[in-house]
Amino acid sequence: MATLDAATWLDTWENSRGLPLALQPCALLAPLLAQGQMAAERLPLGQRDAGLLDLHSALFGPQLQATARCQCCGEQLELTLDCRELRQPPAQIAAELRLDWGGYQLCYRLPDSRDMVLLASAESEALARDLLLQRCIAQASRNGEALAVQDLPQALLEQLAVTMAAADPQAVTELALRCPACDAQWQELFDIGAFLMERLGHWAERQLDQVHVLAQAYGWSEAQILALSPARRACYLNRVLA
Ligand SMILES: [Zn+2]
Structure with a gap:
């Protein structure tokens, strides 16, 4: 992970799950802000979402795969979105x-x-x-x-x-969609907070799977395994799973 180590992100993910849904994305920004969770909860929604789009780019790259369902015919749309394109120009927001x-x-x-x-x-x-x-x-x-x-x-x-x-234009991210099956067009809200929470959840599950495999094979602790570089961890996993 680009901005913090794996152990810190796992802690962050775990802590966020105990919060009300609306505050969970704030927990992802908290480690990056000097005043932590409280400052993240007080960010105007657009500033919060701009931070989450940038965080997605830093952790997983700017591209993301999302899905939407056509309200007319039920067709599932596979969407490839780019955080840089979803990002609005930074808003200058006065305190009062x-x-x-x-x-x-x-x-x-x-x-x-x-x-x-x-x-x-x-x-x-x-x-x-x-x-x-x-x-x-x-x-x-x-x-x-x-x-x-x-x-x-x-x-x-x-x-x-x-x-x-x-x-605060970033507070609402709307996607202009067109169904390839029935040609219906509509605007769909995209919630980067919910998306990033889910993505980080999948990442965390993979981390825990890898810790489980390596701990069983070598007897190492969770902290030791998470401290391995991704490349070295992959080498040991290849040996265990070969
Ligand atoms: Zn349709």
Whole structure:
């Protein structure tokens, strides 16, 4: 693995599995950030996903194989994607964001992974949206007079959603797909966090398989086997499995 050693990534993968789903991808970025898991959970979603795309490139290379299913005819599509092409230009995000619209002033921040944990338990999409806005809007006023979030007009909230999306474009990665069997076209969301978690899970299973084989053959400890270079580990595996 390019950025950290195998033992550290195995620990990271193991620790991430005890977290709520929405926080698991943050655990993959945590070892790379000075302030660890807390900083990763606080990243705006697009910045988090940009980091995960770069991490995929560093660990497994920029290309990835994904699948999608046609909603019209059920055909399975095999997709070859490139992390560099999915990557949006880096967004410059100010610490404090403001929106002035129709006499209203909002101070807000962009949604992060902790927001997503709470949203996952909301009973409806409307409740989830209200909850998200309440968490992200720090201050609201009209002509200098403070307002509660629930008193803001719908059109302003819609404008805020558009403004948030434009400020953090990497937060949503949509693929334009066309079915080769029935020619249907649609937009499909791609979630690099879920994809990378699954890929790292397969990698971890392979590591553990190899540790199992070499430990049985040579009596080495897990730490000793993981510390071998990939090339040397492959040589011993070839000898055991020959
Ligand atoms: Zn189709």
